[in-house]
Amino acid sequence: MKFKLKNENIASEFVAHIEKITGENAKRCYQCGNCTGGCPVSFKMDHGPCQIIRLMQMGQDEAVQEANSMWVCVGCMQCYSRCPQGVSAANIFEGLRQVVLRKGEDHxxxxxxxxxxxxxxxxxxxxxxxxxxxx
Ligand code: SF4
Ligand code: SF4
Structure with missing residues (x-):
């Protein structure tokens, strides 16, 4: 049986864009916290991986983009390996970085x-x- 979130109709062009370029579906996340629990650098993030995904589900575009989380991620893929829903926060962070960098904003x-x-x-x-x- 597939898990379905009630908030799947929250509209956000930004989130839709991130999902499109990464191939990830933020709505699949049911907030178990495994990703953040295994992330070696979440303690340095404004919001851990599961919090970032929750913010995306809630359409909080600015909070997602303003957080340092995407820059702190080291791409180790631990989050993906621990996710029971097959969601890769690492991919999502990569997509977020691409969006910021393509504006010409060096970090x-x-x-x-x-x-x-x-x-x-x-x-x-x-x-x-x-x-x-x-x-
Ligand atoms: S890929 Fe990034 S978000 Fe995922 S566990 Fe590693 S450092 Fe954390
Ligand atoms: S491990 Fe997967 S389902 Fe659990 S909070 Fe992280 S992204 Fe969501």
Whole structure:
């Protein structure tokens, strides 16, 4: 039997867009909290993965976009592996980042990174970081 939420008719073009580009369905989430419980960095997020998805279900577009959660996510996929509903918060965060970056809003300035960190960081980490944070 498929789980059905009562609030499935909440209209939000933004949420519909995120669902379209990620292939995820936020309405499938029944808020068990497994994703946030297993997320290694949720303690640094304004809202954990399950809270972000709940905000999406409620059509709270601004709260979702203003939260630091999408930038803190490290893409480890732990949330997806623990989700009984097959929802990937990791994909949703990736979609959210894409939407912000495609507005031309960089989330990291290269010149703001301290030189000692630049010199010591693995090259791959820098490339991955800039792919994630810079439009
Ligand atoms: S992919 Fe992101 S949201 Fe999911 S568990 Fe890892 S860090 Fe947390
Ligand atoms: S694990 Fe899946 S069903 Fe549970 S809160 Fe997270 S996204 Fe929702």
């Amino acid at each position: 990291q300035e290269i010149e703001d990174i301290p030189m000692p960190l630049l010199k010591g960081a693995p090259q791959q980490a820098l490339v991955c970081g800039f792919r994630k944070f810079v439009s």
